Amino acid sequence: MQHPNVSISLQLHRDAHGRLVLTLPDGTVHSGVVPVRAFPLAAPQEGLSIVGSDGHELIWIDRFDALPEAARAMVEEELAVREFVPTIVKISTVSSFSTPSTWSVETDRGPTRFTLKGEEDIRRLHGRTKLLVASAEGVQYAIPDSTALDKASRKLLERFL
Secondary structure, three states: OOOOOOOOOOOOEOOOOOEEEEEEEEOOOOOEEEEOOOOOOOOOOOOEEEEEEEOOOOEEEEEEEHHHHHHHHHHHHHHHHHHHEEEEEEEEEOOHHHHHHHHEEEEEEEEEEEOOOOOOHHHEEOOOOEEEEOOOOEEEEEEOOOOOOOOOOOHHHHHOO
């Protein structure tokens, strides 16, 4: 599919119900659109699709900085609600070194506990130090750089890698 390039005339606003409304450069208006990042963790500022309420792509944007400032702010606000990925800053305890195990962690959003079903729920992203941990409860947790964790956290984490 040929992706149209973003134009300065692209407009986004919210309707009376709080849904995003996209006006394309040709003047067509689409209500209830949803922004979707192509690579939310690996390249969050690249590759954005705005899809219609029917799930079909309406426009492709190569880079976030190509969006007009007002539209970019609305897209980022919408994505923040959809992309809840807390960052683990410290691993306090794990209930067991076999899975499933309960992890107590400190995140950028406060302390929490979750269940890790299996070692395969810890995925490496781009290199060896960026990780994504999927909890049994369905929440994704990011570890942007495992070498930046404190020594005790790294030691606990290494038992599962």
